[in-house]
Amino acid sequence: MPGVKRLTQFIRAKIWAWLERRQPAAEQLKLRQHILYVLPTRYGMALFALAAILYLLGSNYQNNLILLLSFLLIALLLLCIMLAFGNLHGLVLHHTAAKAAFAGDQLTVSILLEQQQQRQLLEFSLNGKHQLFWTLPTEVMLQVDSSRRGYYQLPRFKIQSIYPFGLVRCWCYPALKQHYWVYPQPLTSTSQQNLPAGDGELQWSHLSPYQPGDALQRIDWKRLARQPTQPVVKVFNQQATELHQLVVPSLSGAALEQALCHITAQILHLSNRHLPYSLQIGNQILTAEHNLTGTDAQQGVNAQELHRQRCLEALSLC
Amino acid sequence: MLSSPTSSLAPPTQTVVLWRLWLLQTLLLALLSPAFNFWSLAIFSLLLLAKLPQLLLGRPVWSLRLSNLLALVIVAALLLFARDLGVLHLMIHLLLLAAILRLLGFRHADQADIQQLLWVQYFLFACCFILHQSLGMALLVFLLLLLQLQTHYLAFAAPGSHFPLKTSLKIALLFVPFWLVLFLLFPRIAPLWALPDSKSAMTGLGEELNPGSIERLVETDQLAFRVEFHSRKPRADELYWRARIYDTFDGASWRRRHNDEQADFSRMKYSPANRLSYKIIAEPHQQRHLYSLGVPVRLIYPQRADTDALLSSRTLLSQRASFQIQSVLAPVPDLPLNQDSNLQLPEGNPKSRALAAELAKQYPQPDQLVLAIGRYLREGGFRYSLTPPALSGDQIDMFLWQSKTGFCSHYAQTTTFLLRAAKVPARIVAGYLGGEWRDGQNYLEVSQRAAHAWVEYRHNGAWHKFDPTLEVAPERLFSSLEDLLSATELLRLQGNWLSRAGFAKQWLQQLEDLDYYWSRWVLGFDSEQQQSLLSSVKSRIQQLAALNWWHYSKVLLLLLGALAISWLAFLRLTRAPRSVSAWLIAELAAVGAKTPQQTVLQYILSLSGNTAASQQLTQQLADDYQQLVFAGDVSLEKNVKNKVKQLKKLLKQQRR
Numbered sequence A: 001m002p003g004v005k006r007l008t009q010f011i012r013a014k015i016w017a018w019l020e021r022r023q024p025a026a027e028q029l030k031l032r033q034h035i036l037y038v039l040p041t042r043y044g045m046a047l048f049a050l051a052a053i054l055y056l057l058g059s060n061y062q063n064n065l066i067l068l069l070s071f072l073l074i075a076l077l078l079l080c081i082m083l084a085f086g087n088l089h090g091l092v093l094h095h096t097a098a099k100a101a102f103a104g105d106q107l108t109v110s111i112l113l114e115q116q117q118q119r120q121l122l123e124f125s126l127n128g129k130h131q132l133f134w135t136l137p138t139e140v141m142l143q144v145d146s147s148r149r150g151y152y153q154l155p156r157f158k159i160q161s162i163y164p165f166g167l168v169r170c171w172c173y174p175a176l177k178q179h180y181w182v183y184p185q186p187l188t189s190t191s192q193q194n195l196p197a198g199d200g201e202l203q204w205s206h207l208s209p210y211q212p213g214d215a216l217q218r219i220d221w222k223r224l225a226r227q228p229t230q231p232v233v234k235v236f237n238q239q240a241t242e243l244h245q246l247v248v249p250s251l252s253g254a255a256l257e258q259a260l261c262h263i264t265a266q267i268l269h270l271s272n273r274h275l276p277y278s279l280q281i282g283n284q285i286l287t288a289e290h291n292l293t294g295t296d297a298q299q300g301v302n303a304q305e306l307h308r309q310r311c312l313e314a315l316s317l318c
Numbered sequence B: 001m002l003s004s005p006t007s008s009l010a011p012p013t014q015t016v017v018l019w020r021l022w023l024l025q026t027l028l029l030a031l032l033s034p035a036f037n038f039w040s041l042a043i044f045s046l047l048l049l050a051k052l053p054q055l056l057l058g059r060p061v062w063s064l065r066l067s068n069l070l071a072l073v074i075v076a077a078l079l080l081f082a083r084d085l086g087v088l089h090l091m092i093h094l095l096l097l098a099a100i101l102r103l104l105g106f107r108h109a110d111q112a113d114i115q116q117l118l119w120v121q122y123f124l125f126a127c128c129f130i131l132h133q134s135l136g137m138a139l140l141v142f143l144l145l146l147l148q149l150q151t152h153y154l155a156f157a158a159p160g161s162h163f164p165l166k167t168s169l170k171i172a173l174l175f176v177p178f179w180l181v182l183f184l185l186f187p188r189i190a191p192l193w194a195l196p197d198s199k200s201a202m203t204g205l206g207e208e209l210n211p212g213s214i215e216r217l218v219e220t221d222q223l224a225f226r227v228e229f230h231s232r233k234p235r236a237d238e239l240y241w242r243a244r245i246y247d248t249f250d251g252a253s254w255r256r257r258h259n260d261e262q263a264d265f266s267r268m269k270y271s272p273a274n275r276l277s278y279k280i281i282a283e284p285h286q287q288r289h290l291y292s293l294g295v296p297v298r299l300i301y302p303q304r305a306d307t308d309a310l311l312s313s314r315t316l317l318s319q320r321a322s323f324q325i326q327s328v329l330a331p332v333p334d335l336p337l338n339q340d341s342n343l344q345l346p347e348g349n350p351k352s353r354a355l356a357a358e359l360a361k362q363y364p365q366p367d368q369l370v371l372a373i374g375r376y377l378r379e380g381g382f383r384y385s386l387t388p389p390a391l392s393g394d395q396i397d398m399f400l401w402q403s404k405t406g407f408c409s410h411y412a413q414t415t416t417f418l419l420r421a422a423k424v425p426a427r428i429v430a431g432y433l434g435g436e437w438r439d440g441q442n443y444l445e446v447s448q449r450a451a452h453a454w455v456e457y458r459h460n461g462a463w464h465k466f467d468p469t470l471e472v473a474p475e476r477l478f479s480s481l482e483d484l485l486s487a488t489e490l491l492r493l494q495g496n497w498l499s500r501a502g503f504a505k506q507w508l509q510q511l512e513d514l515d516y517y518w519s520r521w522v523l524g525f526d527s528e529q530q531q532s533l534l535s536s537v538k539s540r541i542q543q544l545a546a547l548n549w550w551h552y553s554k555v556l557l558l559l560l561g562a563l564a565i566s567w568l569a570f571l572r573l574t575r576a577p578r579s580v581s582a583w584l585i586a587e588l589a590a591v592g593a594k595t596p597q598q599t600v601l602q603y604i605l606s607l608s609g610n611t612a613a614s615q616q617l618t619q620q621l622a623d624d625y626q627q628l629v630f631a632g633d634v635s636l637e638k639n640v641k642n643k644v645k646q647l648k649k650l651l652k653q654q655r656r
Helices: A002-022 A042-061 A064-088 A190-194 A221-226 A253-272 A303-317 B015-031 B038-057 B064-081 B087-104 B111-131 B135-155 B165-185 B213-220 B339-343 B350-362 B366-379 B395-403 B408-421 B487-492 B494-498 B502-523 B527-545 B549-574 B580-588 B600-606 B612-630 B634-655
Strands: A028-030 A037-040 A092-094 A099-102 A107-114 A120-126 A129-135 A139-144 A150-153 A158-161 A168-172 A179-183 A202-209 A232-238 A244-248 A277-281 A284-286 B002-004 B223-229 B240-246 B275-282 B295-298 B303-305 B311-313 B321-328 B426-433 B436-438 B443-447 B451-459 B462-466
Touching (some): A037 A042, A042 A064, A064 A120, A064 A158, A064 B135, A107 A179, A120 A139, A150 A303, A179 A303, A253 A277, A277 A303, A284 A303, B015 B038, B223 B502, B275 B502, B311 B321, B321 B502, B366 B451, B366 B462, B395 B408, B408 B426, B443 B502, B580 B612, B580 B634
Parallel strands (some): A099 A179, A244 A277
Antiparallel strands (some): A037 A168, A092 A107, A158 A168, B223 B275, B275 B321, B426 B451, B436 B443, B451 B462
16 A cells, blocks of 8 residues: 555655754754654553443443443543653753764664653664663663765654553654764775784884874883983884875776775774874865864864774765 | 663563462462352462462473463363352462463563553452452452552562652652542443353342241341431431342242332422431342332432332442432332232131121221231230240241241231231331441441331332331330340340450440541442532532632732741851852952863952063952962952953953
């Protein structure tokens, strides 16, 4: 029945668009009543039916005690609406820094929770994977789809709960400005056999004062112990010091993907061996020096690590 | 935490829940045992015992096939051998069987199992209320219901979590009023269809009357019904509760000729003083007949009256039920229907017939004849006794000339016989005489001990009451039975009398009063009372609306204002004084927010702006602030505050 399928898809798209307008993605989100939905579960319906049966039974037998039981069940149902709502209401979700993984690897995104005490049996669902928490931790890991490279925002996920009594379900579809990277999958091609071997070929040259951005591995630790105020780094003469120029070919489709995978593998290979490399995508050229300007250098981020990250991110996006 | 490809919103069922379910089922079986016979009780107990190895030793649960097979066998056995249980009891059997078998084959991971089990058990609780309605039992069932609710909670809670007693008590504060309001105000419907009744033995006055049947009834000494009068309280000689009529005599016992014709006495003429309005709370007797004084003039469903003005219910009285009755103390008007049957007599009793003929010759008018019969009984040396000698053969002759000792039924049947023999239509009416006023004359309690039989004879188109027993024992009207009986007769009733002696008697009476009000207000709460409750609420609201609201609102406003002021003062007193730095940050937030990494000094300096004046000002502010906070120079506080305000102004100007 393709017609029905198309109709459900249409309705689903409408609902999704409505949700988008109602709750645009935010960095922090407190679950309030405008995004929480409450409806009885099937069991709740069954219990309501029982209350109706008991009402008829009590009326027919003119038995007030049975009527009392019937009204007790109805009051319980109505109470559950409030309790189920209260179980989700007020929970605060925080985004975290973007995580990254290579395509095909498992990638979990973590979300921080606040006000999570005193809540029970919440289920987090994303992409058909469900996690039921008996009590809530401060950090929830959601596994995301990492099959295709790119820079993504965490899709709307679902939080739901039928606590207490299982009669009423309260749920919501929160959207967080929670991003993640999926880098191209590294594939080693035959042409990469002749890449330089790396560390083994390094030769000690001289010492120089530590500057922010220098690799921690190169700090002369023995000296640092003697003179803690003046860290120095070892400088190596690289035999193969020539810059490896990696160029993304102007391809498209599967060929581009293939090329990106290979370049990713090369970047990993080179950065593991601390060899300099640059990446050219179209007119844009990324070099290690390029990264050393500005705040990053001040904050002492490992320049090579940063360069690698920049390059991989650029590859994800091209 | 559980991670799964399918959505399951509740954890697997815990063992504590299973134990509770088992306990609940055992208690339900005990509560529902009146619906079971010996064999079914034994089978169900064995099934419950079979769960214990699973719970204690961790034996595997029964397979679905085994459960189904057993269910099939037991249901077949029930249908074959226990059909006399009745539909209702059979239904209880099936529900409990389903619950127990499901527990025996319980699958922890399957939510459907626990859901169905709890559902069926709620239903079984309702069945308990069909069988038990007394205050004590109802309280017990509601206590068990609390256990069921706790089990239900635990089944859908995180493993290891406890029932939140404190929170639930708080919730109960909201829940209980809501529940009661639903009960009080939710509209009631009339019964839609007849429901299957439980088959229990009939009690109270039976289908036939013979000398001795009333005596047996008196010895049972159970509660028959209780009455609350809304109109004036009737005198003792008016308390003749009509319940049954016996009009066909076969020489040994009296029966009722079939009378299913309904009658409406609402257009009867009567004086308002004779009209009585009262509520009867009748104990179940598994029959249809009700009790009324005189002629019922207004019938409220499910009451109906027949042509003899006897009140009955459309359904069997299988549970305690209340009826609102309006009746008139007047002779029952005679409807011109087969009157001849009220003259029917079998062959025999020649001496009595002769006596009747002689009296009839002397007193041709029925009312005079009745008085003459009364005089004959009063002066003939008759004795009132609970243990009269047995009669055989020509019963009436034997009673009149040999034994001369009898209970009310003897006198009633003898009088009826004599009247019929004298061609005056007459019949025996059985019911109750008097009752015991309880709780400061609030209500009347009528027990089987008040069972009585008297005579109605037709005269001038109406049936008049005549009580021949009073001719022999006139005290019967004003004193209870025990005062009239001899010591040996009392001994017969000792078993029942003993419980009503001394200290125990007081306690029992208190309990009976409590039970009465339970029936009156909880069991007997019907749509009529609902209406009166609503109208009383309405009139209260109207009374409130009539008050001088302007005056009251002024007082209320004053009170609220005083409360608000004192609350604010309290807050001001208890709140910690705000530090200078917090004030400064809040004040300057409008021109630039402080990041968490910055110290207050860094923050002030970061606001320096781009003119010389503002830069100078920030530097001064920073110096003063340092002096104030770190050197404790309190005199600078005012200075700092001024500078902060100046800076704020300056920076705002720069922005524009």
